[in-house]
Amino acid sequence: MRLLIADDNDAIRDILDNFARGSGYETVLAVDGQDVLDKWQAGGIDLILLDVMMPKLDGFAVCRKIRQQSDVPIIMITARGEDYDRIMGLEIGADDYVVKPFSAPEVMARVKAVLRRLQLIQREEPIDSGHKLGNMVLDVQRGVIEVAGKGVRLTHKEFDLLRLLAEYPGQLFSRDKLLDTVWGFDYTGDIRTVDTHIRRLRAKLEQAGLNGCSIGTVWGRGYRLEVQP
Template sequence: MPRSILIVDDDPHIRQLLVFAFGKAGLNTREAGDGEDALASATRDPPDLIVLDINMPRMDGLEVCRRLRAAGDIPILFLSSRDDEIDRVLGIELGGDDYVVKPFSPREVVARSMAILRRTAAHPPRAETVAGFRYGGLSIDGEGWAAHWMGQEVALTVTEFTILRTLASMPSRIFSRDQIIDRLHGPGFAITDRTIDSHVRNLRRKFADAGCADLIETRAGVGYRLGNCKEPVATP
């Protein structure tokens, strides 16, 4: 059965170009002209992938992504204006899989979308399941997809949790960015190093807000590994 793509953009010309390009690639498409319609369509009949513009009326693409990520893990490819770098980074931090900058080639959008679909169809090996893992003040429930700091749950996206679970699977090992990408998306998936850096930065911020200042250690030019996760020392 052909994969289904939800194309979300307030510009009907862009939607028409993408519908034609995806159709030539043998993929089914449907359209939404704003964020609210996109969210309703994706909730009613989840597509295999969403091509999602960031700047739209009624509800922007970042809010659509935020709400979808709270409920599931539909792959999302963002469309972004050239001057919206902050929004692109935020979109990745919210759990977007990739982005393409406007003006774009419809063939590039289709090629990147096909790469995401191949990854999701392949079901690549994930990090070893970490069940009942505890390290310093950090605890991870691999089966329940939950992470805690000192007993307090830290809300994470699926991507953030998978990165943390990957690092926790071998706490002393340094994982390169490419190795982390392989755990997330499968071998050969092309995303930039800064995408992983954004997810790691977001993980650090969330745990720092909860009181953990050393969740992830950076080894310059090599990659990341789990930090000491030291429990805070109680003052007398």
């Protein structure tokens, strides 16, 4: 597995590099946002550790550009106490985040967790637990989803959102309820976050060939998972 580690702070970058290589990963290092894009576009990157505050392009801009083309796992690195960084990172498609100052072993544990989940999604054998709706199966325990027998790559929040809807098929959830349940009562973002995630989730499921159920909109009221008889 090959990690792209991006941070303009030499000391932090070196610490992460040493721990990653000590954990058996290959590493590629980047010092600014444009450097990240150039090295990612060269190929062969399995996960990106992405600092928010970097020269040329910040981590948000880099994450947005990558998400337009790829679902490569991204773990954002944010400053202490900057809730805005954490919230924004998750909204634009980051898989996880770590807060400075951090423990390098904890970062590697998060890297392993994200990659392990991705490997489960990519395995060919069908999952046999969780919710089955139409041709979609959610394995809640392992945090993976299959549509038509094939794994579908979702971010953590996309999966949590789909899981909630799938656990209560037909039940209408308001945007506020989804925001409180999936993002938490202390979330300070906008309810448009829900609309953005629903839109991305629908697109991924439709592209995967979802049949027999769908995420329905009740205009002005919210969303629900609709199962066709």
